[in-house]
Amino acid sequence: MRLTPAAKTAAALVATAALGVSAASAFVGPSPPAPTPQSPIAQAGSERIGQTAHDPRPGLLWAVRSYVSTSGGSCVEAGRLKNGRFGQIDAGQAFRDTPAEQAGACADLGKDPAILAINHYPASGQDAPRTVLFGQAGADVTDVAVTGSSGAERRLVKGLTGAFILPLEGALAPTDLPVQITLVNGKRLTYDWR
């Protein structure tokens, strides 16, 4: 059987396209990992439960758990406290213990003055949405404050580990919660989440 020139061209195009896709699969892929990735995995025994705060509605206390990661970073998690145990509650309000593993928001407190994180909890079942600002201040920080939408400044209480937590009702945008940090030398830094 003899192929027409058009059929030959079509066959060559299909073969070339297949070659191109195969070559891309072979040569293109995820870039190599960053040279010094910051591990969020907890060093065994490094966890501490820090500052606690009341939920805007009756319920279990909120708490911050701090730990040191295997790469030396400082990490914090927001959770609930029940009988001194740290954990989480689900939509059915059932409490679950959660050991310190790899769930922290981590940072290098030698470079950043504080870890600043916001967890966003949407409405779930009968439960209203929550916005929880939390973090950990480094040794050079003397004061942490949040300016609410009303313009009023609210100072956050730091626990022994430097951790702080502020649970708020509603689904708030981070830009509604600018944070001011005051350092030992009097310098004031503002984090406006922009």
Added chain:
Amino acid sequence: MPSRSPAATSRRTVPLLVLALVCSFSFGAIVRIAAADYHVTCVGHGFVHGGSLSDGSFFGRVEPGCGSSLRNCHLYTWGSYIGGQTVTGSTATCNAWSWNFGNYTECASTTHVSNQGVFSNHVHKASNWCG
């Protein structure tokens, strides 16, 4: 009817084949990168499974670096928002954990991540996607 010479046919076919090669390579590269559930665009980010692929423990994560100081990682299951995290600071890792927000089907979950000035909001799926 005039017949085409082999030289004329070749002049048209070769550029066509080169074009096909370039297009197919680009397509393959885009698909390959998009399929990775955790990858590096300056910083590592994406969907991370917890203890197993089916224990309901999974993370949306964005590592620090590349001059950015604002990172978002949000979680969705069956297309519905279940919760998320925002962090600020040059060395902060965004790390939203599903168990912070409840108990959800891992294989039907995605994370939407962004890193200001580095990459815009985009989706990473569970590697065993069943949604």
